[in-house]
Amino acid sequence: MESPVLSLLLKAAINAAPKRVAFINVTAHPLLLELTQQAGECVLSQTFKPYILDLDALGLSVSDMQGQSKHAQPNHTQFDLVLLIPSKDKKQSLGWMAQAFALLNEHGKLMVACENQYGAKSYESALKKLAGQVAASSKRKCRLFSAKKTATLNVGLQQQWLDASQPSLIESHGLWAQAGLFSWKTADIGSQFLLKHLPVFQGKGMDLCCGYGLLAAHVLKTSQSITHLHLVEAERSALDCAKKNVADIVTDDGVVSFHHLDAANENLPRHLNFVVCNPPFHTGQSRDVELGQTIVNKACGALTHGGELYLVANRQLPYEHILKAHLREVECLAVGDGFKVIRGKK
Numbered sequence: 001m002e003s004p005v006l007s008l009l010l011k012a013a014i015n016a017a018p019k020r021v022a023f024i025n026v027t028a029h030p031l032l033l034e035l036t037q038q039a040g041e042c043v044l045s046q047t048f049k050p051y052i053l054d055l056d057a058l059g060l061s062v063s064d065m066q067g068q069s070k071h072a073q074p075n076h077t078q079f080d081l082v083l084l085i086p087s088k089d090k091k092q093s094l095g096w097m098a099q100a101f102a103l104l105n106e107h108g109k110l111m112v113a114c115e116n117q118y119g120a121k122s123y124e125s126a127l128k129k130l131a132g133q134v135a136a137s138s139k140r141k142c143r144l145f146s147a148k149k150t151a152t153l154n155v156g157l158q159q160q161w162l163d164a165s166q167p168s169l170i171e172s173h174g175l176w177a178q179a180g181l182f183s184w185k186t187a188d189i190g191s192q193f194l195l196k197h198l199p200v201f202q203g204k205g206m207d208l209c210c211g212y213g214l215l216a217a218h219v220l221k222t223s224q225s226i227t228h229l230h231l232v233e234a235e236r237s238a239l240d241c242a243k244k245n246v247a248d249i250v251t252d253d254g255v256v257s258f259h260h261l262d263a264a265n266e267n268l269p270r271h272l273n274f275v276v277c278n279p280p281f282h283t284g285q286s287r288d289v290e291l292g293q294t295i296v297n298k299a300c301g302a303l304t305h306g307g308e309l310y311l312v313a314n315r316q317l318p319y320e321h322i323l324k325a326h327l328r329e330v331e332c333l334a335v336g337d338g339f340k341v342i343r344g345k346k
Helices: 004-016 031-038 048-059 090-103 120-131 156-164 189-195 214-222 236-247 288-303 322-324
Strands: 019-023 043-044 079-084 104-115 133-138 142-148 168-170 175-177 200-207 225-233 254-259 272-277 304-316 330-338 341-346
Touching: 004 031, 004 104, 004 142, 004 272, 019 090, 019 236, 031 043, 048 156, 090 104, 090 156, 090 254, 104 120, 104 225, 120 142, 120 156, 120 330, 142 236, 175 236, 189 214, 189 341, 200 214, 200 288, 214 236, 214 272, 225 236, 236 254, 272 288, 322 330, 322 341
Parallel strands: 019 043, 019 079, 079 104, 200 225, 200 272, 225 254, 272 304
Antiparallel strands: 104 142, 133 142, 168 175, 304 341, 330 341
């Protein structure tokens, strides 16, 4: 189904006819082809692998602009127009908004589009605090608002938002994480529940959908006989945090490897002795049970004969029939706090 907010933003961008344009948090849309053909330079920024694959299918590639978010002054060509669609996380989105002004040339424009139900007016107010005067319009339950880079830019607030969106060591769980990642402020209840029931592992394994590496860090600390651990994650910024979180645990670089993969649609490491997994069941803002089922199916396929899978899931999510179709043994180890921990053996 076509995204009304993305369509609204792209049509406005095409009408603006910019020579140099950047799009933060871009997702695939046919109008992107028209924009990229029209603009002399069009830089697309996205870190979530499924969305990157969607862009690849359109013949479009993404660029890494993460480094530009660390400081208020960019190191490469500045843009006439920056486009932005906020994420579910406000701190991350404000960081992107601040980054956009680091990318703009003088009098360049930031355009933001957001559905009303996801806080459009709040983001419009934030943009006004940052940039001063804001132009806005509404259509199809979405809001489009923009501001130019002028002398009224609140540079102090810009740097504050940039800093707040960067990776940092989070006190609640003692690991590196950043705004926008799954359960970045506190370790999620499901993963904490799974940690209580993990055994000591041996051989080759995988933390599937590893996030910022909560499970992987635990496994590497408690299992001294692991020969290799694969960390697989769709969100690149989460994988970057995971690298930080296992760096002090593993002294031999050959023990761990990191894979920026769409676990549902790309090939995973195979012939593994164990897999640990807290599978996602949301796509964007929407619940997606089939996504979790697909990943559980792929986890089973990654195991060698005798290999074990340990996963946690909401109690009502239907994974058992998939596990029983692929594994010799399936047992529920524990139920509590609305979650279940399941062990399977191939």
